Amino acid sequence: MRYIFTLLSLLLVSNLIGQVKIKCDDxxxxxxxxxxxxxxxxxxKRINGQFEACEFKLRNEMFVETEIHPFVSTLYMAYSDHRPVSISPDMIWLLICQGFSTHVNLNTEELRNKFVSFNDKKKLVVNTQFISDKFKKGSKNSPWELAFPMMADSISKYVKKDIHSLYVQSFSTTTPTEKAAYEIALLDVMSGYFEYEYATACGIPEINIEGTKFDWIKIxxxxxxxxxxxxxxxxxxLEPIMQQFIDASESKIDKTFWENIFKRKDESGGPYITGWIIKFxxxxxxxxxxxxxxxxxxxEPKEFMEGxxxxxxxxxxxxxxxxxxxxGKEYEMEFxxxxxxxxxxxxxxxxxxEIGWLVKDKNSSKKKSKLIN
Incomplete structure (x- = not known):
């Protein structure tokens, strides 16, 4: 009896903190x-040049190379080569944040009164000496991850809405890396108002849905x-799509929906992406x-050559x-x-x-990064 109870408990916990596997195309x-x-x-290769610093955990990792958006490329490779994919709440929320940022940056003046009560751009300055004495030009160990939140927090003093807490979310899958990505996405969406100083049959065989039901409800x-x-x-x-993530986290799988993530089920190869991922x-x-x-x-892209x-x-x-x-020397940099x-x-x-961050000198050459300790 105790064994059965323990087994049921483990199954319940795994459903809360583990993955949901969705069998898609045969x-x-x-x-x-x-x-x-x-x-x-x-x-x-992706940023077409060298970088100043990146997060520590990725420095020695190996990656599948891509020249296009990694999320889209992941689905493309999985669909074409019949490979499983893994999707987390952080990835979906970051897609939404980046989409919203694009809209705001393309409509800065029309939306100005929604966010701020001043004209032009306000300069925000963060003194790195108050953060750490380890910031060194060209050093891979400069603690930039400590600088992101300070600049992001300083925005909160001047905006009308609590855009900071909306963008910088915390899900069961969120690590400091994802949090940093949200903070830079926040700097991106507010950049119009602030200056910052410092084979024919293709398919995806399986999709792993990470996180918990509560993560997807939160999104x-x-x-x-x-x-x-x-x-x-x-x-x-996006709302009906997010409901499908919630349903999947409860093991309510709409197989047709998930089969259509990259291409509509009635299509195969070809250059056009027609699945629901394009709505992000x-x-x-x-x-x-x-x-x-x-x-x-x-x-929906239903006609020939649409997508x-x-x-x-x-x-x-x-x-x-x-x-x-x-x-005393000024460098033009980018997060x-x-x-x-x-x-x-x-x-x-x-x-x-994979979600990550890096720092780049805008005037750096296109040679390989030679980071010093």
Missing amino acids: VKLANKPLSEVSYVKAIE KNNLNSLKGHGIDKWINS FPYIRNGSQEMIPNPYINK LETNQFNNGLSKASFIWNYF LAGFVGIKQDKKSLTLRP
Whole structure:
């Protein structure tokens, strides 16, 4: 009896903190891992240059190389090569935050009165000496992760809404890395108001839904706080998708819905992405690489040659420029955070979009990063 009780307890706990596995397309699983490169090489190719610093845990990791948005690329590779994928609450919330940031940055003046009560840009200055004495130009050990929250917190003093607590969420899967990505996404969305100084049959065989039911409910509830900024149609289109995540966390699986994450079930290969993942991008790039409203927010790409191509998505990185006044010499720098690449589990071959951050000198050369201790 005690054994049965213990087993049931373990099953209950695993459902709360573990993963939900969704069996999707009936395709033959890939049998070998994709080739990988070092994180440094992967990220330098994505940002087209060297970087100042990145988070410690990723420095020695290996990544699957990609030149496009890592979340979209993960689904593309999984769909084409029959590989499982893993999705966390942090990834979905970051997609939503980045989409909202794009909207605000494209409509800065129209939305100014929603967020701030001043004109032009207000300069925010954070003195790194008050944070740590370990900030050194060119050092991989400068504690930038301590600088993100201070700048993000300083925004709260000047904005009308509590945008900080809305953006910087905490889910069961959230680590300091995801928190840093949210903080830089916050700097990104407010950057208009502030200056910062410092084979024919394709398919995805399985989707692992990370986190708990309460994480997904939290994201759905957060959507209401993003309404009223001229983008309600986009927010409304995400609500039924988030309900599917909630249902999946309760083991209520709509197989057809999950099979359509990347491409609609009645399609296979080809260049166009037609699945519901495209609804997480309120703006896309046109042929001139300008950001335009996504025409598929309120309609499905059902006709021949409809849908989005991989080069129409943003790169998945939030960006915030700042000046680093380093002992009297000013450097033009950037915080970058978001989807930095793709990790894979060598045993299960599951692909997972990885969230991370890095710091870049805007005037650095395109040579490989030579970080000093």
